[in-house]
Structure formats: C-alpha cells, structure tokens
Amino acid sequence: MRYWFPQYYKGGARFYTYHVVATALRKAGHEISPVLDGCDAALASLCDVTEYRELVRIKRSTSLPVIVGGHYAFNYWSAIQYADAVWIGEVFDFADCADLASVWAHPACYTSDPGKQLIASTRIDWAAVPVGQIAPRKAYYWGSVGCRNKCRFCFTSWTHRHECNSQARVRKACQVAAGRGLHLMVVGNEFDGDQAGGRTRDMLLVDYIREPVDATMIRVGIEFATEETRARMGKPITEDQLYAAIQKMNRDRISMRWFHITGYEALEDYERYIDTLCVMLARHPNRAILHLMFNNLQYQNYTPLYRERMSVDPSRYIDRTVTKRWYDRLRQYTSSVLVGAPSPFQHVACRMGVELAQTKEQIDYWLHMSKDPAHRLTLDQAHRALRSSGVLTCPQRRINPLTGAITVEPER
Numbered sequence: 061m062r063y064w065f066p067q068y069y070k071g072g073a074r075f076y077t078y079h080v081v082a083t084a085l086r087k088a089g090h091e092i093s094p095v096l097d098g099c100d101a102a103l104a105s106l107c108d109v110t111e112y113r114e115l116v117r118i119k120r121s122t123s124l125p126v127i128v129g130g131h132y133a134f135n136y137w138s139a140i141q142y143a144d145a146v147w148i149g150e151v152f153d154f155a156d157c158a159d160l161a162s163v164w165a166h167p168a169c170y171t172s173d174p175g176k177q178l179i180a181s182t183r184i185d186w187a188a189v190p191v192g193q194i195a196p197r198k199a200y201y202w203g204s205v206g207c208r209n210k211c212r213f214c215f216t217s218w219t220h221r222h223e224c225n226s227q228a229r230v231r232k233a234c235q236v237a238a239g240r241g242l243h244l245m246v247v248g249n250e251f252d253g254d255q256a257g258g259r260t261r262d263m264l265l266v267d268y269i270r271e272p273v274d275a276t277m278i279r280v281g282i283e284f285a286t287e288e289t290r291a292r293m294g295k296p297i298t299e300d301q302l303y304a305a306i307q308k309m310n311r312d313r314i315s316m317r318w319f320h321i322t323g324y325e326a327l328e329d330y331e332r333y334i335d336t337l338c339v340m341l342a343r344h345p346n347r348a349i350l351h352l353m354f355n356n357l358q359y360q361n362y363t364p365l366y367r368e369r370m371s372v373d374p375s376r377y378i379d380r381t382v383t384k385r386w387y388d389r390l391r392q393y394t395s396s397v398l399v400g401a402p403s404p405f406q407h408v409a410c411r412m413g414v415e416l417a418q419t420k421e422q423i424d425y426w427l428h429m430s431k432d433p434a435h436r437l438t439l440d441q442a443h444r445a446l447r448s449s450g451v452l453t454c455p456q457r458r459i460n461p462l463t464g465a466i467t468v469e470p471e472r
C-alpha cells in the first residue's frame with residue numbers, strides 16, 4: 061500500500077510517535093509518500109484533541125479515504141466525523157493489513173457501523189520499536205504503555221493495558237543512543253524503572269521520599285487538595301508525606317514539580333491546601349525550586365470519573381488570578397516557589413466539546429468556539445453550551461484490558 065502520511069510535528073513525543081508508526085508501516089512493506097499522487101489512502105495520527113484541526117485539513121485536502129489513528133482515535137465517535145475510518149489502538153496489526161478491505165474488515169477499524177463489535181488493537185511488536193532522534197542530542201525510546209495505578213481520571217491508564225518493553229531491549233537502545241552521542245529518554249507512564257539516567261525524573265511521591273535519587277528535578281502527581289479525594293481518585297498521598305517530600309528536597313537540594321488537578325474539589329479545599337503548604341515551607345524553607353502546576357479537570361470518556369460529567373461546576377475551576385494570589389501567599393514563606401496557571405474553564409469546555417461530539421455540527425461548533433474561547437464565551441455560556449450542545453450525552457465506553465473489546469456502558 062502507498063500511504064500519504066503528512067508529518068507536521070516539530071519535535072518531542074509526537075514526532076517520535078510518527079516515527080514509530082512510519083517505521084512499522086515501512087517494515088511491513090508499505091510506502092509512505094510525501095505527496096498525494098498515486099496513494100491508496102491518507103493517514104492521520106492524532107495524539108489529542110488539540111490536533112483535530114489537522115484532521116480537518118487533511119480531510120478537506122483530498123478525496124482519498126482518510127484513516128485516522130493515534131491516541132485520540134479511542135474517541136472514534138468524534139474522529140469519524142472527519143475521516144472514513146478510525147483505527148483504534150496500536151499500529152502493528154494495521155501494518156499487517158495488505159489492502160484497504162482488510163483494514164475495513166478488522167475489528168479495530170470503525171467505519172460508522174453501529175452494529176460492529178469493536179476490539180482495540182493491543183498488539184505491540186516491541187522488537188520493531190525504533191530509537192528515534194527527536195532533537196540534535198536527544199532520542200526517545202518506547203518503554204511501556206498504560207499504567208498499573210489506574211487513577212480515576214486518567215485516560216491513558218483506562219484505554220491501554222499495562223505492558224512494558226524488555227529491560228534487555230531498553231539497555232540495547234541506551235547503547236545505540238550512546239553510540240550516536242544521544243541522550244535517551246525512555247517514554248512511559250510507569251515510575252519504577254530506571255529512566256536512563258535523565259536529570260529530570262517522573263516518580264511517585266511515595267517512592268521519592270523513601271529512595272535516594274540522583275537527579276536535579278523530580279516530577280510527581282499530587283493531583284488533589286485533600287487526603288480524602290486523593291485516596292478516592294488516585295494516589296493516597298497524606299499530608300505527612302507532602303511534608304516529608306519538602307524536607308527531603310531540602311536535604312537533596314533537588315527541585316520538584318508537583319502536578320495538581322483543579323475543578324473537582326471546592327475552591328476552599330485548595331485554599332486550605334495552599335495554607336498547609338505555607339506552614340510546611342515556613343518550618344522548612346526550601347532552597348531548590350518547588351514548582352506547583354495546576355490543570356483544570358477535563359472529564360474524559362473511558363475513565364470512571366466520566367460518570368460524574370453532569371456535575372461539572374465552573375465555579376470550582378481556577379484561572380491565573382487565583383494562581384497569582386496563591387503565589388503571593390507562598391512567597392511570604394519562600395523565595396523558591398513557582399506557580400503555573402491552568403487553561404481556563406472555557407478551554408476545557410471546548411476540549412470536551414470536540415472530544416465528545418457525535419455529529420459534525422457539534423464538532424464544527426466546538427472547533428469554532430475553541431478559537432480563543434475565553435473571548436467568545438463567558439464561564440456561564442461555556443457551561444450552558446456544554447449542556448445544550450448535547451455532547452455530555454455521549455455514552456460511557458469501557459475497554460476490556462485483556463481482549464481490547466470496547467463496550468458501551470448503560471447510564472446509571
């Protein structure tokens with residue numbers, strides 16, 4: 061097969077994903093063409109909703125069948141609106157399809173047939189995964205997919221079963237990269253492996269406080285403001301453990317980046333959380349940077365949290381005026397703190413609007429609104445549009461992690 065597969069990523073993880081897909085297709089004997097002429101189909105690989113416009117551009121630029129895959133393709137009801145077929149899951153079974161008829165007939169391929177039992181393709185040919193250079197001195201290598209933790213909000217961990225590359229292959233990839241003078245990043249969600257000696261490491265906070273760590277920056281997910289919500293939604297991190305981490309980063313002289321999700325708990329819960337951090341930092345003023353990052357919550361299909369989407373409450377979402385206020389408060393106790401501001405609720409509403417859209421009209425409306433959403437919509441308008449555009453009625457999906465079978469859950 062000859063595929064037109066436009067590459068529009070400038071670097072980083074998306075560039076690497078393109079490289080993995082293109083390598084698998086070439087190894088299976090397909091040709092990747094930079095031009096449309098003589099091709100059998102156009103391919104689009106979408107990571108997330110922010111790339112949907114690329115799919116629209118590809119669809120409008122050709123009369124060839126358009127097949128969309130990538131992480132976003134799990135949202136097949138949305139992706140099909142600007143495609144002829146959606147490939148759900150990994151690329152390796154797709155690469156084995158010798159013609160379009162085989163692609164269309166495969167259980168991982170969605171073509172708007174409501175009666176088809178969809179089964180996401182979960183087979184990864186780890187031996188065929190390449191080391192990909194993504195910058196002059198940096199390469200990526202695929203270490204694992206999915207995650208054992210299964211936090212209730214985490215799309216990746218509910219759409220992919222947890223699977224790891226072998227340590228032998230990872231070691232070999234390190235040697236290959238070193239031989240080419242490249243620093244290798246092993247990409248994955250699991251935090252217990254050696255991340256190839258990078259100076260920035262992603263860890264679970266509980267691991268950081270009990271292990272010696274050789275790094276300059278540690279990134280951890282705290283996620284929620286209260287112990288109760290953290291325990292229920294993902295990682296049961298206690299206040300004592302937060303305090304232990306602050307003391308340890310002082311001893312280690314390591315900077316930390318803490319990720320949080322706002323929009324779920326009441327604002328007062330986060331005000332109390334910031335007060336608690338102020339007390340901890342007053343007792344143990346940190347010398348290395350503590351960087352607090354905040355993301356406003358998006359309710360995503362497949363996750364258990366998606367069942368609560370009707371209770372989305374814009375008054376719980378924060379913007380830069382709130383993070384600025386928290387920064388000013390924290391600065392009274394430490395000069396080594398940074399506070400990142402999240403995208404406002406209107407952006408989150410647009411992301412949900414596109415992702416949950418089941419008609420072209422819904423997609424077009426939300427894509428239009430997503431051009432500068434905070435100017436087009438007030439908080440209240442964005443909230444009402446989410447409800448009135450009908451996207452929240454998109455039914456809950458579930459994937460059987462062993463078989464890949466996708467089922468539609470009855471509403472409770």
Ligand code: SF4
Pocket residue numbers: 207208209210211214216217249281294
């Ligand atoms: S630990 Fe991180 S990657 Fe794993 S399920 Fe939780 S949020 Fe997702």
